[in-house]
Amino acid sequence: MDFATAIAQTCAGLEQHPEKGAATFRADHTLTGLTEVDAEIRTHRVTIDEPPSLGGADAGPNPVELVLAGLGGCQAIALRVWAAKLDIAFDHVRVRVEGDLDVRGFFGVDESVRPGFSAIRVRAEISGPEPHDRYDELYKAVEAHCPVQDIVTNGVPVTSELTVTDA
């Protein structure tokens, strides 16, 4: 079965059984070094760390870089899925993401500075045989349906709690 048919079947299935759309994703983290973190995501592992300029040993990307990677990866995958849905052919996709952040917020040096990004810029590039306006149509659909773009743009209710354990 080709990808477009698989996506069409998935969508038809979700229309018939809307409750099957509900999913819960998880990641579990252990602080294994000074600032090194081992993230377990199903069968996958990602090492997270800070660069030396932020006190770490640079064993992996840092947390805010992972958010940018999530956003760029999400747009790239959404381009694939929505190109299949809209029957738009393409050859190559690249997505470059940048985020500006003032580390004074994280370190509490200035409490008026937000800890997170103040701005994120995404530049997607696509090549292929279709007229440009079809790619513009595709990218509008991607921007409207990309989960990470929604999360990062609109925010999510986060509940957090700390447990003090014995071990």
Place this chain on the structure above:
Amino acid sequence: MDFATAIAQTCAGLEQHPEKGAATFRADHTLTGLTEVDAEIRTHRVTIDEPPSLGGADAGPNPVELVLAGLGGCQAIALRVWAAKLDIAFDHVRVRVEGDLDVRGFFGVDESVRPGFSAIRVRAEISGPEPHDRYDELYKAVEAHCPVQDIVTNGVPVTSELTVTDA
């Protein structure tokens, strides 16, 4: 130099030269497979993919899982940094993160369903020799200064643009 001294020096430097707090982080992405994406983050690479249930080959965590990993990693590192700032000793840290998402939003099956997470839950665990109220004090500081928690909770202005290229 121990970690607490290094963090104190970083903070003192940022107080004297606030302009040195400004940083730009980047990630570049290439769609290399059906839904497989190669993310380049400085010298690091992360493979992103979707599980078979979402049309992929599961070569890596998916984009929304990376956001959860960013959040858990960020809290773990913030616990380390703020424990040093507040002179709080601890032995072990774990952070478990879950996010609920209805995939009908991504697939455009129901345009009233948001594509991103509807809720995120974080459960951090810490062990160590201090009285519990010191860990509560520590976690309050972490929640207030964790960059990814700020990003995911409050959102960020995102600008995005598509370029149609020849190659």
